[in-house]
Amino acid sequence: MKILVLSLLRLGDIIQQAPLLKGLREKNPHAEIHLLLNRQFANVEKILDGVVDHYIYFERETLQKSLGDASANILWSYQQVEKLVESLNSQGFDQAINLTHNKLSAYLMGTLEIADKRGLYQADGRFQGLSNRWLRYFNDRFSGTQKSLFHYVELLGKAFDIPVQTESATTPRKKSKLVLLQCLTSDKKKNWGLERFSQLKRTIEISLVDYEVMVLGASFERESLLEFFSEKDLLICDLPEARKHLQSAALLVTGDTSIKHMAAQIGTPIVEIAIGSSDPSKTAAYSSQAVVIQTQAGCAPCVHSQACPQPTHVCAEDVSVEQVFGAVWDQLSGEKMAQRSLQLSLEKAVWTLYLDKANAHVEPFYALAAAEFLNSHPTEALQNVLAAWNEKSEQYRQWLKKAFAVLPTREELAVKRSFQTSDISDLILCAQDILKSKKDEVGYFQVFVEALLSRFNQPVQIYDRVSAALQEVEELLTIRESFTRHLQTISMEGAYYAKGIGQLSISGFEETRKSLQPNPQNAEL
Incomplete structure (x- = not known):
């Protein structure tokens, strides 16, 4: 199997991608991995030992200088890219993975004659390849200054189903001063x-x-x-x-x-x-x-x-x-490092369930997810934050109800020949309230706000986009509330047993050290 990986970013990004490349090697131990990167970062070869089999170089700086040189042949840069594409297509790659996710890499991916393309590529006049929610989340959150709950490496690992580790050191470090x-x-x-x-x-x-x-x-x-x-x-x-x-x-x-x-x-x-x-x-x-x-x-x-x-x-x-x-x-x-806040851990758990849900082989089993979460987080600390967590859930739910209530019907917008901002003024005010509150730190309503800002040709399109966005928000909130309910149930059960409630008599039986014995005074038919 031959795999082509595109990494047309800066030096730090390529080094940061090393856990992804190592995970790809671990997942495909016998594959031939080729890495396409910008020529000026060729020195990265020396620190990716045993991970990449072959390096292919994109002459980005040379091409950019040529395009800006009035004395250069305007077709020279095009010819160089054409030669690169022909060379790549001649090598019979089975799979291409785009770790870059910018327009250049998307257009380049679009020219490749590779059946299995993973990540952003251009085809039929539009960008494609955002095949799962993890990829869409990555594409949305890393294109600007929007906050992300997940690290770059973590997101791409999930998006491409590549196992990643936080660091490669497996042996204790030598003491140093x-x-x-x-x-x-x-x-x-x-x-x-x-x-x-x-x-x-x-x-x-x-x-x-x-x-x-x-x-x-x-x-x-x-x-x-x-x-x-x-x-x-x-x-x-x-x-x-x-x-x-x-x-x-x-x-x-x-x-x-x-x-x-x-x-x-x-x-x-x-x-x-x-x-x-x-x-x-x-x-x-x-x-x-x-x-x-x-x-x-x-x-x-x-x-x-x-x-x-x-x-x-x-x-x-x-x-x-x-x-x-x-x-x-x-x-x-050697002081204990500060842990990420429990609130943030809860948010990551909810969004992981949401982002995993689109994969055919994954279902959000809330009870299992809640049990796993409680295994790694103290129950007492959780009880201290759940009140504020539930209060925020209620605030989100109120915003969602208001947005649905003030959204004009599709029929109302379909009959309009022209569109006025006043037609959706209540929706805009709803979005402004959300933004001004600064309570949606991790972007539950981001897709809703972006839908209002998008361009459209016909008034009815605003309904389609906003309605679809609100349905996504509703799905997220349903997952949040279901996950919370299971967390509360499991943590309460644990508290009951910790307090000895599990030792009380049940249905007329009293627990003794030897066995369950009937209690004639309390037993009822």
């Missing part, structure tokens, strides 16, 4: 600041005198780093050398970089500083040994492709040296 700082990122909006990193270095060295602090950097970063660090503080290296340093480090402190993804796969503990366009809910280090410090600035996370609109770098200023050092201390001292 080396702390590494990765100070610079590919986007200055995500840079915490060299002066703050310099202060952090001094704080660690003063407070933890037996630890050595070194600064990782690429050769082109040396000049910038020397403004705040001495030459002896620097470890200027390429990717394979950085990997070796990470393997021997006790901790990495970093921004949103490709290095953090490499550290995650090695099993190096991480303190990640998420500022600027960095969105840890989607692309934080995929590791159980990572702590993320996220700015609380209202403008973050911002759009990756836009410059910072603020007069100062407010998101970086919001994260103090003391805050980062506190996380460093906790990691190095």
Whole structure:
């Protein structure tokens, strides 16, 4: 079997995809895996040992320069892409997987003569390939600044049915006294600041005198780093050398970089500083040994492709040296890492049931899901949050009822020759109430809001889109409420047995140490 994987993103994204590639290899141990990536990231070969059999390169930079060069033949770029497509089609791939999900990769996937295409591709003038709910969720949530309940790797693993692990380290790490700082990122909006990193270095060295602090950097970063660090503080290296340093480090402190993804796969503990366009809910280090410090600035996370609109770098200023050092201390001292909130775990459980439901071989068995959830979460803590959880469920249900109530009928819209905003003013007000409340943090009503914002040619289309969106919301809420009901039932049963209620007499019988004996005084026919 020959599998082609498309990964036409940046270096950090490719490194982040390593668990997916390893999972694909695990699932298809005898397959021949080919990876298509941009030529400028060819050095990633050295850190994907034993996972990919063959690398194929897309000359993106060369093609872009040619298209912008007035003296170049305008057809040259087209001819280069045509040659690549012909080469790919001649290799007889059995399956193609698109890990990129942008327009370029979709168009390229559309030209491939491969029967089994998985992920986004273009055909018949439209985008196709969103074959399950996980893929649609990924496509919806990762196209902008919408929040995601699931990590990038986790989502694609579910979407393509690829097993993934949080980190590859299976043996205990050697004790080390080396702390590494990765100070610079590919986007200055995500840079915490060299002066703050310099202060952090001094704080660690003063407070933890037996630890050595070194600064990782690429050769082109040396000049910038020397403004705040001495030459002896620097470890200027390429990717394979950085990997070796990470393997021997006790901790990495970093921004949103490709290095953090490499550290995650090695099993190096991480303190990640998420500022600027960095969105840890989607692309934080995929590791159980990572702590993320996220700015609380209202403008973050911002759009990756836009410059910072603020007069100062407010998101970086919001994260103090003391805050980062506190996380460093906790990691190095072995303090228990902060767990994700129980509310967030509940949301992930509900959405997992919803997203799994579209797969033919999966049914949302709420009792089983609830039992599994309670096995990994304390019942007492759950009881403390269920009141607020149920209150929010009721709020969602009220919003849904109101939206259905103010939605004009299809017949009303079908007879209209023109459309006025006033025709759906109550629906718009309903959506505004939801957005202003800021209570729909994980996007139950996102599809409803987007339906109102979509373009349409005829008034009746607004009914079709909004009605379909509200039905999706209703399905989600039904799953949420069913899951909650089973959680409450199972947790109450557990509480009864814990309090000894299971030892009370039942239907005229009293439990003794030897057996169940009839109690003549209480027995009834």
